Structure formats: C-alpha cells, structure tokens
Amino acid sequence: MSQFAINLLFVGASFALYIGIAIWARAGSTSEFYAAGRGVHPVTNGMATAADWMSAASFISMAGLIAFTGYDNSSFLMGWTGGYVLLALLLAPYLRKFGKFTVSEFIGDRFYSQTARIVAVICLIVASTTYVIGQMTGVGVAFGRFLEVSNTTGLLIGALVVFAYAVFGGMKGVTYTQVAQYVVLIMAYTIPAIFISLQLTGNPIPALGLFGDHVASGEPLLAKLDAIVQELGFNEYTAHKADTFNMVLFTLSLMIGTAGLPHVIMRFFTVPRVADARWSAGWALVFIALLYLTAPAVGAMARLNITEMMWPNGTNGEAVSVEQIENEPRYDWMATWQKTGLLDWEDKNGDGKIQYYNDANADMQAKAAEKGWEGNELTKFNRDILVLANPEIANLPSWVIGLVAAGGLAAALSTAAGLLLAISSAVSHDLIKGAINPGISEKGELLSARIAMAVAIAVATYLGLNPPGFAAQTVALAFGLAAASIFPALMMGIFSTKINNTGAVAGMLAGLSVTLIYIFLHKGWFFVPGTNSFTDADPLLGTVKSTSFGAIGAAVNFATAYIVAGATKETPQEIKDLVESVRIPKGAGAAQDH
Amino acid sequence: MADNSSNTAYWSANVRIILISLVIWALVSFGFGILLRPMLSGIAVGGTDLGFWFAQQGSILVFLALIFFYAWRMNKLDAEHGVEEE
Missing domain, CATH: 1.20.1730.10 (Sodium/glucose cotransporter)
Known part of the structure; x- marks a missing residue:
C-alpha cells in the first residue's frame, strides 16, 4: 500500500x-x-x-x-x-x-x-x-x-x-x-x-x-x-x-x-x-x-537529523548531492514536501550539491568564497512542516x-x-x-x-x-490580546472589590486597543501585508516584539482600571456581596440560565 | 453570609497560599529558566546546564506539582473553615 x-x-x-x-x-x-x-x-x-x-x-x-x-x-x-x-x-x-x-x-x-x-x-x-x-x-x-x-x-x-x-x-x-x-x-x-x-x-x-x-x-x-x-x-x-x-x-x-x-x-x-x-x-x-x-x-x-542529512559526510565533507536527493529513498520526503511549496532547494553555484549553512555569518561567507558556494541552497524550510515531516526524515x-x-x-x-x-x-x-x-x-x-x-x-x-x-x-498574538483584555478584568473582578463598572470598561478598552495597535503597527493593519510601519526585527519600543506586548497591555489594563475606579463612584454593596460569595465554595449549585 | 469573620480568615489564608505558590512559579520559570541561568551554569546536566533543563523540563514539572498542591491544600482549607460544598 x-x-x-x-x-x-x-x-x-x-x-x-x-x-x-x-x-x-x-x-x-x-x-x-x-x-x-x-x-x-x-x-x-x-x-x-x-x-x-x-x-x-x-x-x-x-x-x-x-x-x-x-x-x-x-x-x-x-x-x-x-x-x-x-x-x-x-x-x-x-x-x-x-x-x-x-x-x-x-x-x-x-x-x-x-x-x-x-x-x-x-x-x-x-x-x-x-x-x-x-x-x-x-x-x-x-x-x-x-x-x-x-x-x-x-x-x-x-x-x-x-x-x-x-x-x-x-x-x-x-x-x-x-x-x-x-x-x-x-x-x-x-x-x-x-x-x-x-x-x-x-x-x-x-x-x-x-x-x-x-x-x-x-x-x-x-x-x-x-x-x-x-x-x-x-x-x-x-x-x-x-x-x-x-x-x-x-x-x-x-x-x-x-x-x-x-x-x-x-x-x-x-x-x-x-x-x-x-x-x-x-x-x-x-x-x-x-x-x-x-x-x-x-x-x-530533528535539527540533528536534518543537519546530518544535508551533510551526510560530516560538516567538513561534501554536502548532499542533487542526485542523492532525487534518487535515494531516504530523501523522498524532500520531494513530497516540495509539492506543498513549503520546502525548496536550489543548486545556486551549479556544483551538483546542496550546501546548507548560515550565509549571514561572516566566517561562513569567507569559507563559502573559498569553496565556491554562492549562498545557502536549502532555500526554504517552513518551520511548520518539521513535526509532520519528522517521521519521514527519521525513516x-x-x-x-x-x-x-x-x-x-x-x-x-x-x-x-x-x-x-x-x-x-x-x-x-x-x-x-x-x-x-x-x-x-x-x-x-x-x-x-x-x-x-x-x-x-x-x-x-x-x-x-x-x-x-x-x-x-x-x-502568540492571540494570547497577547487575551492577556491584555480578558485576564486583568477577571482577576480584578475576583480579587478586588474596588474596581467598578467604569474602571473595568476603561481598563479592557485601553489594554485591548494599545495591544491591537502595537500588533497592527508591526504585522500590518488587519494583518494586510505591507501596511506595517515597523518590523519585529526593529520594533517600536526597544526590543519588545509584537508577540511580547500582551504583558505590557495587561499592565496598562490594570493601571487604567485602578485610576479610573478611584476617580468614579464606588462599587455598590450588592456587588461587594456577590464578590464575597464567589470567593467561598459553599453554596455552589448547578448553573442557572438567566 | 452567616459568618463573615470566618470567611475573611478563609480568604486571607487562601491569598497567602496563592502568593507563596506564585513566588515558586516565578522562581522556576523566569528565575532558574531565564534570569538566574548564568548563576546555574556551573551545574552540568547532560551536555548543557541546569538553567536549560529548567527552561525546557523542570519548570513544567514544578507547575504540575504546584497546581495539585493547591487543589489538595484548598480542599482541606474549605473543610477547616466549613465553607466546602454540600
């Protein structure tokens, strides 16, 4: 079969x-x-x-x-x-x-x-x-x-x-x-x-x-x-x-x-x-x-297996040849994944071999010049294919x-x-x-x-x-958004009786919007490619990438909620009682629909 | 809301257990796994150091222990304060 x-x-x-x-x-x-x-x-x-x-x-x-x-x-x-x-x-x-x-x-x-x-x-x-x-x-x-x-x-x-x-x-x-x-x-x-x-x-x-x-x-x-x-x-x-x-x-x-x-x-x-x-x-x-x-x-x-497969004679020996990739059964996975467009290679210098190395590294550039390599030839390896291709790679x-x-x-x-x-x-x-x-x-x-x-x-x-x-x-971006909006509201709702309606709303809106804006600035507005002003390699704030911003968004949410709640009307007594009752397990009945 | 002072004592005991657990939670992940890794670099574990092990294995094992400890401890605390479910 x-x-x-x-x-x-x-x-x-x-x-x-x-x-x-x-x-x-x-x-x-x-x-x-x-x-x-x-x-x-x-x-x-x-x-x-x-x-x-x-x-x-x-x-x-x-x-x-x-x-x-x-x-x-x-x-x-x-x-x-x-x-x-x-x-x-x-x-x-x-x-x-x-x-x-x-x-x-x-x-x-x-x-x-x-x-x-x-x-x-x-x-x-x-x-x-x-x-x-x-x-x-x-x-x-x-x-x-x-x-x-x-x-x-x-x-x-x-x-x-x-x-x-x-x-x-x-x-x-x-x-x-x-x-x-x-x-x-x-x-x-x-x-x-x-x-x-x-x-x-x-x-x-x-x-x-x-x-x-x-x-x-x-x-x-x-x-x-x-x-x-x-x-x-x-x-x-x-x-x-x-x-x-x-x-x-x-x-x-x-x-x-x-x-x-x-x-x-x-x-x-x-x-x-x-x-x-x-x-x-x-x-x-x-x-x-x-x-x-x-x-x-x-x-x-998998990293070890892939590297050894691209350098079957060791990293100082000859790289894998195009002929091997095309004919040896243990390289079949490369051809099947190439069909999805997520894996690709190209013999740039025409030596019949595929050299896989980091062509952005200065030492390797010197070595490449000496050996006549013209850049990394395993041109595409989508990270998302690794786990699925892994059993084929390991034969x-x-x-x-x-x-x-x-x-x-x-x-x-x-x-x-x-x-x-x-x-x-x-x-x-x-x-x-x-x-x-x-x-x-x-x-x-x-x-x-x-x-x-x-x-x-x-x-x-x-x-x-x-x-x-x-x-x-x-x-990870979705987690940043959840971190900045939902988690602080839930936590403050249980652990603080001080946070009132206006505080919570202001906190959630502030947390969600700063995080969303930070993500869109780096990933493009509504994720449309090309509409971004910054990249994660050179982010707006210091070294903070768009995937890491959720924690800052959460801090903004907490701070906004506390400041706004402090300046507006106090939480009513029946809500304080509700919080008290949520804190103790006694009396947890079946859930009710409202 | 029969006994408010008992409920307050129950809640502060709970908050104390949570705080201790969270200190351990942060210590094994942000501490041993990332920030304190250079200090642990002298302790070798299978071709690398203890900080690497905490980042990829140890922190997860401690998280598991923390959650089960908390569930066990709180179910006991509920009974001590008479606030367990019927």
Missing part, C-alpha cells in the same frame, strides 16, 4: 470516529450546547481541555520553532504551561462558583454593566478570531501534505470539516470528541519521538534522551548538536542569544494569555463542583505536559507517518472547533440574547449560534490564506 493510501486510511478512520461521536452526542437544549449539562468528570474534562488547548501551534508548529532557534524559544514551553498555574489559582474555582455559562456573563454581572459585557464580548471575539487564523494555517499545512494538494486547497477542505462537527456537535459532542482527539494526538506525537530517541540515544523516553548521550558519537546529544550547528555558522543551540527582556515579557504574555483565553476558561464551567475545577486544571496540565516535555526533544533531535515505518497525519489534524481541528464554540456563544448568548433581543426563543438562539460559527470560520479561512506568521507565532 502506498504512503498516500496509508495516510488517507489513518486520517479517514480518525475522522469517522470524531464525527460518529459528535452525532451520537448531538446537542438538544441550549444548556447542553454550551456546557454539556455540567456532568463532566475532572479527568475527562482535563483530557478534553488538553485537546482543546493543544492546537496546531503546539503540535505542528512549536517543535519546529524550538528546533531552528534552540534555547531562546523555550518561552513557548514555559509560557503555555505556566499559564495553567494562574488559571488554577486565580480564576477557575471562582468562575465555577459564579455558575454562569460564559466569561462575558461574569464580567457583565460583576461589573453590573451591559457595556462591560459587550466590551468583553468584543475582546473575546478579537482574540479568538486571531487564534483561529493560526489554526487555519496549521490545517492548511497538514491537509496540503497529506492529501498531496496545495496549501490553499488543504485549507479550504479543512475549513469544511471543522464547520461540520463544530456546528452539529455543540460542547458535548466537542467534549467527548476531544477526548478521542487527545488520545490520537498524544500517540501521534510521542510514538515517533520514542522511535527517534531510541535511534539517537538508546533511551525510550525522549525527555531523558534529550539530556543523554548520542549513540553514534558517544558525546552528549546537546553538545554534539551545539558543535555541528556552530560549524555551519548557526547560533549555538543551548545558548541564550536573544534579548533577555523580550524573552521574559514574551513568556509572561503567553502565561497571562493562557489564563485569559475564553475557550479554555469555559472548560471549567463544565465540571460539577468547585473542588473539581481545581483538580481539572491539574489534570489538564498532566495531559498537556506529556506533549510539552516531549516537544523540546523532538525539536533538538520511520509508514504507519507512524499515517498516525502523525491523523494527530496533526486532530490538534488543529479540535482547537478550531472549541474556539468557534466560544465565538458563537459570545455572539448568540451575550450579544443577541443579552443585549439586542432578550426575548429570542431557544431555537432562535441556537440558530444564531450556528450562523455566527459559519461567519467566524469564513473570516478565519480567508485570513488563514495570508497568515501574519507561522502557526505558533499567529497564536
């Missing part, structure tokens, strides 16, 4: 499973559609949260960004897991106690203001839509490769599939579908990593193999990797080369953003008790950590490649579905039922939720064709 047929078999079988579950659990009432009737066990909820959370950015994109940068991209690892500590300690139990369906309902009630609720809905829609764009980028890469079509066609097919089960399943369909997706994606991520770790280090646990010895050379794996990348003029893998201030801010933005993302917070509304909300965050992180502890090993080992059995295909799609589709649900509930529940037409029937509310989903997916697909960065980078 050909690799193409095996991929189709794995992807097809996993899809049939998810759609089957979605139909089996088809939502009936609105309460079921949003929060699955609140009957979800903490471990089940943790697993579903993990699938919901680990998106194309975690599965497809992150290891590639670590592989080609090394230590400096550790921010993704710490940021996307550290946020769960904030979520578990500062938000989850209180929001569960509050007992409503959506994040903006909490903000609307706590800040006794319809305006606050609508502003929260706007923040939520902006952050979630940016996030979906990142997912669509990943969906395009995955479908493009496995159906052997272009990136664009892959994206359009993916959009239709997400739409189908998010619209018909609702949260319950999504909860159980996501448990199945978690199992598929974690197997798909860890199995190839175990194979590769065994090949390179003899250790079956990738997280330990990363710090073990490289079998072929007898040296520690990381020392070997440091040496060969430096010989080609790249930065030492384990060294800290990037700006420290920006790295701290970026890590903090990802952490705060994690705790401010509505589709993750919504998960904690679905557990039966406050105590379960605390455990749920822990279980979610257990399931997430399985992937996050493996990812740095995947990145480092693993074809069933592993099929499994990775299914896992990558599970990651991208599950998150996209969860986000679409958050967007649709914000529009139908908060905007239409809460503000525009309170008398809407349950049927009408459900219909408007589905229309909102369809619109959101169309917008995200359109923007996904022209993404502002690799999947994980686009997603």
